[in-house]
Amino acid sequence: MADTASIDHSTITSTSAKSAAGPRGKKPRPLFSSRNIMVYGVLIFAAAYYLLPLYVMVVTSLKGMPEIRLGNIFSPPMEITFEPWAKAWASACTGLNCEGLSRGFWNSVRITIPSTIVSIAIASVNGYALANWRFKGADLFFTILIVGAFIPYQVMIYPIVIVLREMGLYGSLTGLILVHTIFGMPILTLLFRNYFSALPEELFKAARIDGAGFWTIYFRIMLPMSLPIFVVAMILQVTGIWNDFLLGVVFTRPEYYPMTVQLNNIVNSVQGVKEYNINMAATILTGAVPLIVYFVSGRLFVRGIAAGAVKG
Numbered sequence: 001m002a003d004t005a006s007i008d009h010s011t012i013t014s015t016s017a018k019s020a021a022g023p024r025g026k027k028p029r030p031l032f033s034s035r036n037i038m039v040y041g042v043l044i045f046a047a048a049y050y051l052l053p054l055y056v057m058v059v060t061s062l063k064g065m066p067e068i069r070l071g072n073i074f075s076p077p078m079e080i081t082f083e084p085w086a087k088a089w090a091s092a093c094t095g096l097n098c099e100g101l102s103r104g105f106w107n108s109v110r111i112t113i114p115s116t117i118v119s120i121a122i123a124s125v126n127g128y129a130l131a132n133w134r135f136k137g138a139d140l141f142f143t144i145l146i147v148g149a150f151i152p153y154q155v156m157i158y159p160i161v162i163v164l165r166e167m168g169l170y171g172s173l174t175g176l177i178l179v180h181t182i183f184g185m186p187i188l189t190l191l192f193r194n195y196f197s198a199l200p201e202e203l204f205k206a207a208r209i210d211g212a213g214f215w216t217i218y219f220r221i222m223l224p225m226s227l228p229i230f231v232v233a234m235i236l237q238v239t240g241i242w243n244d245f246l247l248g249v250v251f252t253r254p255e256y257y258p259m260t261v262q263l264n265n266i267v268n269s270v271q272g273v274k275e276y277n278i279n280m281a282a283t284i285l286t287g288a289v290p291l292i293v294y295f296v297s298g299r300l301f302v303r304g305i306a307a308g309a310v311k312g
Contacts, residue, residue: 056280057280057284058284059074059075059077060073060276060277060280061277061280061281061284062080062082062084062277063081063277064079064081064083064277065273067079068277084277084278084281085281085285087100087278087281088266088278088279088281088285089101089281090102092266092282093265093266094262094265095265096254100262100282101263103255104259104262104263107256107258108258108289111180112237112238112241112242115177115180115241116234116237116238116241118177118181119184119237120188120230120234122181122185123185123188123191123233124192124226124233126145126193127188127190127191127193127194128193128196128218130142130193131192131193132196133214142193145185145190146190148185149187153183157247160179160251161250164178164179170251171251171256172252172256173256175251176248176251176252179247180237180241180244180247183247184236184237184240187236188233188237191233191236192226195229199222199225203221204221207221231297234293234297235293235294235297238289238293239290242258242259243260243287244260245260245261248260249264259286260286263282263283266282267283
């Protein structure tokens with residue numbers, strides 16, 4: 001009992017000494033320190049710089065033309081109208097066609113969905129094979145893909161036009177889907193290869209010991225662990241394909257033009273009155289899909305980048 005009492009007394013004494021010495025660790029930084037003011041000031045300025053054009057586009061799209069002619073581009077609308085949005089979607093003229101952006105929207109959907117799915121499916125298998133199955137010529141194959149990722153696709157447009165013409169696919173949605181799938185393959189394969197290389201190798205070896213083959217490991221082990229990098233690939237492909245203008249105007253006919261080409265025809269029309277509210281509404285409608293995709297899955301995008309998308 002005496003030993004227990006002496007231990008408790010010494011514990012209490014040491015605790016009291018620590019309490020008397022005061023709290024330890026770094027002193028918390030004040031909220032309005034010069035460092036915080038500088039950091040947040042720069043961030044607020046950068047955010048305002050990039051959001052100001054969007055604000056002007058939104059308020060202009062909600063004004064009528066008489067109010068726009070007053071010249072106060074930063075002022076909110078005195079009378080909100082959604083007529084420019086309706087006209088941009090359904091009745092604005094894009095050349096000889098006066099169906100607005102609706103036809104281009106559905107063309108872009110028909111182009112983006114299969115291009116994204118096919119390119120990601122093939123690139124994920126390529127990256128998995130390059131990371132975990134060392135076949136003969138893997139290094140050469142990977143080098144060719146890396147080179148292909150950094151070659152400007154503008155220099156390959158004419159040869160691809162000839163190839164698609166010989167295949168009977170030039171001017172069709174199928175030909176454009178094929179082009180987007182091929183151009184997305186190198187960078188997506190690099191992303192998947194780096195991500196799969198960053199996963200624990202012990203999982204792959206244990207599966208091989210248990211007798212699992214190529215596709216069993218891919219579908220049962222790799223895919224369930226790879227949601228973040230699939231989201232990264234999806235955002236990259238959807239953004240790149242949806243925002244593409246050059247390939248859409250080169251490899252398709254007017255009835256198959258994607259939304260960006262229709263937008264260009266609306267904004268750069270030289271006939272009639274320049275309706276800025278319709279132009280702004282059409283621009284926002286065209287950019288809405290990539291923005292929605294990013295905001296819905298942005299957190300997984302950051303996770304995919306941090307979890308190996310840029311690791312070697």
